[in-house]
Amino acid sequence: MTSAPEWNLSQKVGAAGVVAGFGTWAGGTFRSLRVRNYRLFATGQIVSNTGTWMQRIAQDWLVLSLTNSSTAVGITTALQFLPMLLFGLWGGVLADRYPKRRTLIFTQSVMGLLAASLAVLTLTGTVRVWYVYLIALLLGFATVVDNPTRQSFVTEMVGEKDLRNAVSLNSAIFQSARLIGPAVAGVLINAVGAGWAFGLNALSFGGVLTGLVLMRPHELFPAPRIARAKGQLREGLRYIAGRKELIWPIVLVGFVGTFGYNWAIVLSAFAKNVFHHGAGTYGLFNTLMALGSLAGALLAARRTTTRLRLLVFAAIGFGALEIVAALAPWFAVFAPLLLVIGLVGMTFNNAANTTVQLAAAPEMRGRVMGVYMLVFTGGTPIGGPLIGWITETYGPRVGLVVGGAVAALAAAAVGGILYRTRRATPPAPVPDAVEAPAAPRA
Template sequence: MSACNQRRENILNSDRTAVNPAGSTRFRAMQHRNFQLFIAGQLISLIGTWMQTTAQLWLVYKLTGSAPLLGVFGFASQVPMLFLSSIGGYVGDHYDRQRSVIATQTCSMILAFALAALTLANVIHEWEVIVIAFLVGIVNAFDVPIRQAFFVQMVGKEDLPNAIALNSSIFNGARVVGPAIAGFAIAWVGEGWCFFLNGLSFVAVIVALLMMRIERTKMKPSKDSPLRSFVQGFRFAMSDLPVRSALSLLSVLSLFGLQYSVFLPIYANDILKGGARTLGLLMSAAGVGAVLGALQFAARTHYRGLARWIAVTSTTCAVALIIFSQARVFWLCSALLFVVGFAATSQMAATNTLIQNRVPDELRSRVMAVYATMFMGVQPIGSLLAGGVAKRIGGPYTLAVFGALVLVGSLFFLFRVVMRLPRTSGETTAAPAND
């Protein structure tokens, strides 16, 4: 073992708290002090983030009464990921990741306070909400690949799958809690205070990051441009069969499968004859499933069988979406959305884990930038596509078609990729870097 790796291992061991190793493996990443700090701060911050997202959607609709502008808002908040995550990956591989995440969280806090000030002063317009959403999207394009690559420095490679799953569980837990709090807060004190509370929530994660003890890794100097660095990460991802296949399937899920949320207002109002409460319950059903899916994946103690699990969860998600598209009873819709949330989140966590296990450390942020682009970057395209198709054939049939496309991708992945992998496949072995 090299001296650098030995120092890193010593720091990770010293940061482990006295947790009974015979206890539940579901939370083993919580043995690391750094990850404890991260989770505590992240949970508070994510609740605030979901509060702001909900309040922004409500504010845009209240100011304009325009459903298409809601789509514009979603597009503006997500499209920077498609074009700028490559630069985020470059930063993460050439600059200190801890300081970089602190910088992105600080920028998000400033934007939240700016939005709160404009709203509380009653000078806010819809275009300002959309512009700030776009700026937050730019920050996220840097934050996501850097933060994903930062996990391994907090917990080490052994506990990385558990850390990814636990992070996913709190993200989806916040997705259940945040909008509910926002709904009451909007009714009682207005949207502006939701934005203000989100700004305050970033203090928790920034303080947590500052309290961490992270070894200062020596970043590899590079004269390459961010674009060339992204190409290096993309070349690695496309040259590795498990990584390439898992990323492609995740893109199909993001482009088609995750667009079900666009159609939930149609189901709540027109099909189930409910209202905002029905919509909230449907969203919560998917959120609860997502939390349990992440926690279930957190119980894994090894990297074996990830490709097979990705195939199973993706197929399950696709079938549930197809059935949901034709469901007309509330309890059945809720149950199916629970399954969709469970399967989709488990697939995301498994894909993230498979990639992080195989990627060399010197390419980690760049490959995670590819992950962010192929996952989150295609979502705004899917949103626009879903809206266009739904105008012609309606929401339920659009969702059925999208579910069928995910099913085709899942079966292709199963028979052309998983079935060809040996039982002791290379999905569990780190691949060499290409640069």
């Protein structure tokens, strides 16, 4: 039998081991939060992204209520992402040309004003579907500059050494907000209408703006800014085309983003037309996907290497799971599958994002992320209306099957090309770049 002193000592050692183990886990998973500027950014993003998810749910439901048309929901989504398709490449050039923190203050302010406008129109009962179309289009123009700037700004806050971790935490923050936003939106829509969800989203932009204003510029690691000159867009495209660690993730992201990520269309149709439920169920579906995505993001935060093979398998798995979910006969089967789809989809997203950012030179990162966001969201004006039309004409199950099948087959084709050319993986995992000791600060 263990004596009292020995028992006390073993308790202390065991407790110390638990604390040390937790500290190591937290230090590995959340290490980017040690940076003050990034903590401010992350806090603002939690608030703002929660409001953004509330608006997404409320906007989709508002359009569906005004028109009773899945095609109209697809058109709204398409208009929001059409500017990215047309001008996304130029957004990357602007991200490389101007100070990123000041640019984000401007774009986030514009987005907040647009949300406030939609709230006023809805609360006063004057909203029409073409008003929603117009605001979605204007929001898309702000996103053209905001997306590549925000993506590449992460490096300036934490340095390249912690970039992989910060990108994963950004995804975890986004998905955490996705857990709260849809649930709150569902309650608000049922209780007082969609207008209040738009109004709360407008207020939520104050969180990210406050974080940006309170940052310490001298603690940033700014990338070299490019001077205005001709041929900068072509230079960025040539740079991407010559590097397999950039071009193949971007190709995969294009197919999966265009055809596989039309959840705003198919989930609202599943809630209303397949299971005959209301906005609360639509919010639940988004929450379940967010839970899976959050788990995938936290797992990715501890990953130290990324291979192209992982991207291919994750994309194939994501598409296959969509097909399985589409064929699920009962609500009790469909809903849990959304958890797994969210996890696999986030694994693909994080792996692609970090691979591309780490492989890009600092002075090229804005343009590279401009192309990345172009293919990721710019394909929505093509895939959104198409999947919306298929969903409305042949049913939500067919729409989801088509989206998943295209994503899986495209990933399999890319994987086959990589295998045949002996490029299934890079020569070595893309390493975490080491921060230069004499990196210039703002």
